[in-house]
Amino acid sequence: MNLPWSKGLVRRTFLAPSGTVLTAQLALQHGIACHLAGGTHHAHYDYAAGFCILNDLAIAANVLLQQEGIERVLIFDVDVHQGDGTAALLANEPNAFTCSIHCERNYPFEKKIGDLDVALPDGLEDGAYLEVVSETLHKSLALSRPDIVLYDAGVDVFRNDPLGRLNISEQGIFERDFQVLSELKRRDIPVATVIGGGYDDDRVKLAKRHGIVVEAASRVFSAD
Ligand SMILES: [Zn+2]
Numbered sequence: 001m002n003l004p005w006s007k008g009l010v011r012r013t014f015l016a017p018s019g020t021v022l023t024a025q026l027a028l029q030h031g032i033a034c035h036l037a038g039g040t041h042h043a044h045y046d047y048a049a050g051f052c053i054l055n056d057l058a059i060a061a062n063v064l065l066q067q068e069g070i071e072r073v074l075i076f077d078v079d080v081h082q083g084d085g086t087a088a089l090l091a092n093e094p095n096a097f098t099c100s101i102h103c104e105r106n107y108p109f110e111k112k113i114g115d116l117d118v119a120l121p122d123g124l125e126d127g128a129y130l131e132v133v134s135e136t137l138h139k140s141l142a143l144s145r146p147d148i149v150l151y152d153a154g155v156d157v158f159r160n161d162p163l164g165r166l167n168i169s170e171q172g173i174f175e176r177d178f179q180v181l182s183e184l185k186r187r188d189i190p191v192a193t194v195i196g197g198g199y200d201d202d203r204v205k206l207a208k209r210h211g212i213v214v215e216a217a218s219r220v221f222s223a224d
Contacts, residue, residue: 001048016040017056020150020194024060027148027192028070031185032221034214038194039152041083041100042108049085050107056194057150058089061096064148071095074146078133078176079154079196080164081107087114097144101136103157103165116140122165126172129157133176137183149189153177153213154196155206163199170209177216185220193217 003009016037026033041057042050061073074097075090077083082102090096097115104119111117118136120129155173156164168176177193184191193213200206 001051001053003051003053012037013053017054017059020056020060020192021063023192023194024064024148024150027190031188031190032181032193032217034193034217036195036210036214039077039079039154039196041077041079041086041152041196042081043085044088050081052085055085055089057083057086057152058096060150060192061090061093065093065095070147072097072144072146074140074144074149075099075152076137076140076149076180077101077152077154077196078157078180079152080156080161080166081154081197082111082117083114083152084108084110084112087112087117097140097146099136099140099144101133106165107163116143120166123167125167126169126175129166129168129172130175130179134179134183137180141183141187141189146189149184149191151180151184151191151193151213152196153180153193155198155209155212156196158198158209161199163197170212173209173212174216177213178220181213181216181220 020038023035040052043052043055099116157168
């Protein structure tokens with residue numbers, strides 16, 4: 001997976017997916033919960049890929065589907081890269097709906113087929129992007145009728161991200177997350193968020209960017 005082995009990496013590899021499972025449980029209780037990790041959507045059943053070792057989204061979906069009261073799960077993935085591992089792992093699970101909105105010409109170069117894949121052109125800007133996200137969210141909700149949503153709010157759509165190819169501002173990312181979470185709240189569907197991808201040599205700026213989804217959640221859910 002192109003990451004050097006270390007005890008810290010092993011610990012993180014097991015902790016992060018457990019965190020996604022826990023976040024989903026908290027979302028069922030509170031309507032919203034945000035994980036400060038997760039979204040390792042390139043990991044497959046028997047191999048790691050794209051810095052992803054275990055696929056927390058597939059693991060959490062499978063755990064949820066074994067619970068009473070959960071019949072269908074939607075994974076709504078807006079990381080700039082396709083959630084290929086998630087699509088492949090859940091291909092034979094009809095009650096887990098995988099939706100990915102990603103940049104067509106970006107990694108992984110061999111895409112897997114999810115339940116709803118939306119490929120975006122390079123350089124897409126805020127206005128057009130927000131429209132696609134809104135339209136795709138409505139479509140995937142109508143098709144999947146989920147009891148819970150796992151939302152991968154990757155920030156590598158950001159215009160200066162070295163591994164993204166889109167042209168989205170930080171304000172655009174906030175509006176994206178705000179609009180997704182508002183719609184799910186309006187429909188009373190619990191949502192667990194994970195941070196997904198995001199790359200920047202400036203770690204403080206990157207952490208703040210990953211914090212956008214938490215800020216949006218706080219704004220949407222503290223209105224009560
Ligand atoms: Zn990514």
